[in-house]
Amino acid sequence: MSTEPGHSSNPSTNTAAATATAAAQHTSIPTGHEGSVRDQFDAYLQRVRGGEMGMLPALAALVIITLVFWIATPFFITKLNIANLLTQTGALMMLAMALTFVILLAEIDLSAGVTGGLSMAIFILLTNKSSLPWVVALLVALVCAASIGLFIGFFVAKVGIPSFVITLGLFLGLQGLNLVLLGNAGAYRIQTPAIVAIMNKSMPVWAGWLMLLIMVGLSLGTGMYDRARRAAAGMAVRPMSLLWARVGALAIGGGLIVWLLSLNRSTSSVEIKGVPIVVPLALTVMWVGTMMLDRTRFGLHLYAVGGNPEAARRAGINVARIRIAAFMICSSLACLSGLFSASQTGTVESSAGRDIVLSGVAAAVVGGVSLFGGRGRLVQAAIGALLISMITNGLGLLGQSAGITLLVTGGVLILAATVDALSRRRSGSTSLARG
Amino acid sequence: MANPTIELKGIRKSFGPVDVLKGVDMQVFAGKVSALVGDNGAGKSTLIKGLSGAQPYDAGEVFFDGSPVAINSPKDASALGIEVVYQDLALCENLDIVQNMFLGREEVHQGMLNQAEMEKHAAATLGSLSVRTMKSVRQKVSSLSGGQRQTVAIARAVLQKAKVVILDEPTAALGVAQTEQVLNLVRRLADSGVAVIIISHNLADVFQVCDYINVLYLGTMTAQLETAKTNHPDVVAYITGTKSDTKIAEESVA
Numbered sequence: 001m002s003t004e005p006g007h008s009s010n011p012s013t014n015t016a017a018a019t020a021t022a023a024a025q026h027t028s029i030p031t032g033h034e035g036s037v038r039d040q041f042d043a044y045l046q047r048v049r050g051g052e053m054g055m056l057p058a059l060a061a062l063v064i065i066t067l068v069f070w071i072a073t074p075f076f077i078t079k080l081n082i083a084n085l086l087t088q089t090g091a092l093m094m095l096a097m098a099l100t101f102v103i104l105l106a107e108i109d110l111s112a113g114v115t116g117g118l119s120m121a122i123f124i125l126l127t128n129k130s131s132l133p134w135v136v137a138l139l140v141a142l143v144c145a146a147s148i149g150l151f152i153g154f155f156v157a158k159v160g161i162p163s164f165v166i167t168l169g170l171f172l173g174l175q176g177l178n179l180v181l182l183g184n185a186g187a188y189r190i191q192t193p194a195i196v197a198i199m200n201k202s203m204p205v206w207a208g209w210l211m212l213l214i215m216v217g218l219s220l221g222t223g224m225y226d227r228a229r230r231a232a233a234g235m236a237v238r239p240m241s242l243l244w245a246r247v248g249a250l251a252i253g254g255g256l257i258v259w260l261l262s263l264n265r266s267t268s269s270v271e272i273k274g275v276p277i278v279v280p281l282a283l284t285v286m287w288v289g290t291m292m293l294d295r296t297r298f299g300l301h302l303y304a305v306g307g308n309p310e311a312a313r314r315a316g317i318n319v320a321r322i323r324i325a326a327f328m329i330c331s332s333l334a335c336l337s338g339l340f341s342a343s344q345t346g347t348v349e350s351s352a353g354r355d356i357v358l359s360g361v362a363a364a365v366v367g368g369v370s371l372f373g374g375r376g377r378l379v380q381a382a383i384g385a386l387l388i389s390m391i392t393n394g395l396g397l398l399g400q401s402a403g404i405t406l407l408v409t410g411g412v413l414i415l416a417a418t419v420d421a422l423s424r425r426r427s428g429s430t431s432l433a434r435g
Numbered sequence: 436m437a438n439p440t441i442e443l444k445g446i447r448k449s450f451g452p453v454d455v456l457k458g459v460d461m462q463v464f465a466g467k468v469s470a471l472v473g474d475n476g477a478g479k480s481t482l483i484k485g486l487s488g489a490q491p492y493d494a495g496e497v498f499f500d501g502s503p504v505a506i507n508s509p510k511d512a513s514a515l516g517i518e519v520v521y522q523d524l525a526l527c528e529n530l531d532i533v534q535n536m537f538l539g540r541e542e543v544h545q546g547m548l549n550q551a552e553m554e555k556h557a558a559a560t561l562g563s564l565s566v567r568t569m570k571s572v573r574q575k576v577s578s579l580s581g582g583q584r585q586t587v588a589i590a591r592a593v594l595q596k597a598k599v600v601i602l603d604e605p606t607a608a609l610g611v612a613q614t615e616q617v618l619n620l621v622r623r624l625a626d627s628g629v630a631v632i633i634i635s636h637n638l639a640d641v642f643q644v645c646d647y648i649n650v651l652y653l654g655t656m657t658a659q660l661e662t663a664k665t666n667h668p669d670v671v672a673y674i675t676g677t678k679s680d681t682k683i684a685e686e687s688v689a
């Protein structure tokens with residue numbers, strides 16, 4: 001009946017859907033991709049004013065804090081300090097990204113830090129007391145962490161215990177397990193050079209540039225791919241200049257950092273240069289996680305369950321499965337976070353991971369991941385972690401005490417939570433269901 | 436008259452000693468809007484829950500396009516093409532219109548969501564229902580009005596190629612203008628060949644948009660009327676039980 005040309009892969013058998021496809025040719029609602037750069041910018045501003053601020057507050061805070069410390073101390077923007085900042089953030093960033101997966105479901109994992117600690121305890125026992133190759137030991141540690149996530153997920157999704165309670169229990173219990181495994185006799189030294197290198201060694205200079213090239217290539221590639229697919233489906237595409245601007249910003253910003261890190265930053269005669277090894281590792285996790293959240297059914301269902309579990313259930317989504325998977329991802333990434341901290345200090349001790357978890361939650365929230373669930377992205381958690389590290393680092397350079405640092409960090413957290421609550425109210429989260 | 440898309444015969448349902456449905460018969464036709472009216476507690480929601488698979492009937496027969504079917508789960512219902520738009524709508528406010536319309540039945544290309552294709556079909560479906568009040572199909576549902584949300588929920592049912600769409604009090608929470616929009620939408624939905632059932636307490640809406648009016652009184656279908664051949668006071672009389680076509684089952688008196 002409809003004489004629509006080509007590319008209709010979806011078999012429209014129902015009468016309504018068939019007329020729908022035919023009608024698309026003349027009457028169509030915009031998709032947000034139409035219009036000039038100017039229109040796009042206006043639409044964006046309108047969304048921001050409507051409360052969909054995304055990563056804007058966190059980015060603004062990042063710029064402001066950078067400027068403040070830059071003005072306040074000449075040591076803040078230096079090759080050495082930037083490298084330090086990146087490594088200091090590593091473990092926190094990974095933990096904040098880990099927690100994002102459960103915070104998106106409006107859940108929490110208070111045991112994420114000690115899960116990282118426990119998996120490192122297992123790792124160190126396997127490598128130091130047996131001849132197991134470190135890769136195998138690391139895999140065993142990862143599997144242990146994932147099964148802790150499975151355990152939490154089961155109790156939350158199937159038994160119905162609030163995640164706050166079950167993970168508080170594990171927070172205490174796993175610390176005990178750590179003590180039992182390692183004893184309280186101090187720290188175990190990591191004897192695997194590859195692990196110590198993550199935080200303490202840098203890649204060759206060329207590898208840093210290659211990393212940047214890959215990032216720019218991926219950004220451009222996915223952008224072009226999306227455009228091509230939209231065009232093939234006959235949908236409007238945004239002006240190409242917007243994509244160039246995004247890729248260009250990445251190339252210039254990233255280029256600046258890679259260039260700084262490629263200069264010798266050593267204060268002694270031994271040369272230190274190159275991008276720290278932790279950087280490509282963290283970026284890879286972030287990229288894979290973001291692709292999963294933004295582009296797969298699993299990611300979409302995670303957001304759906306976080307937004308309205310009942311709606312998700314009625315739509316046929318297996319809510320329990322999503323919950324369990326999120327806790328497993330969280331615990332697995334927590335293991336990587338534990339690995340990063342262990343690499344940083346070169347040791348594993350029974351108290352490992354005890355203190356970092358609340359900073360991880362704070363980092364995610366500061367970055368704009370909503371504790372109410374359903375809103376937030378990995379890059380926001382990463383920016384939040386960077387913000388918190390910058391505050392600690394900058395105030396440290398200024399000679400401020402730990403007390404002041406905690407006060408400022410706490411203030412920033414409260415500010416971020418307020419922005420979240422207000423923007424939620426702005427975006428009118430009233431519904432028929434609640435009205 | 437054309438054959439009914441759905442025919443219910445002798446439907447019974449009780450909760451313990453309470454008989455909520457006492458042998459209900461009903462017919463629903465493609466391309467027509469059928470109202471299901473009745474006072475609070477008459478059993479309307481219970482009757483609908485059986486059709487949606489949420490709460491199977493105790494006894495009785497369901498015919499779909501003339502052949503007997505068993506609807507024991509929501510999956511069975513959606514396999515037949517029966518979609519329910521619940522009063523609370525059940526949309527994810529943090530997701531956009533396209534995502535909500537496709538939720539649970541996303542189109543996937545090489546393991547990744549096929550955004551362009553879904554956007555296209557969502558826009559086309561809304562277009563076919565002559566919905567033009569939305570700024571963009573990528574608008575978040577949290578930024579939509581009540582009527583627009585109702586529209587998204589209905590469009591979701593259309594998109595899933597529903598043959599029967601059941602709406603539970605679609606206009607209860609809406610103002611005058613939005614009610615008008617939704618009723619127009621319901622009419623267009625039926626005109627496209629879908630069988631529509633509306634539960635409503637608002638007789639003005641019912642008379643405006645429905646082709647048939649089915650009245651439940653204490654678990655018994657007391658009247659099945661053609662809207663064109665009846666009037667407001669009559670329907671009120673059926674609803675309040677002062678008038679009845681069928682003899683009210685004995686048990687209800689006992």
Ligand SMILES: Nc1ncnc2c1ncn2[C@@H]1O[C@H](COP(=O)(O)OP(=O)(O)OP(=O)(O)O)[C@@H](O)[C@H]1O
Nearest residue numbers: 450451453455473474475476477478479480481482
């Ligand atoms: N799960 C249940 N257990 C026991 N009784 C129930 C249950 N569900 C419904 N009932 C009873 O069945 C009767 C009919 O309920 P139903 O919800 O179908 O009425 P309704 O016509 O939808 O009313 P309303 O207009 O108020 O929505 C009521 O008396 C109600 O108390």
Ligand SMILES: [Mg+2]
Nearest residue numbers: 476479480481
């Ligand atoms: Mg009801």
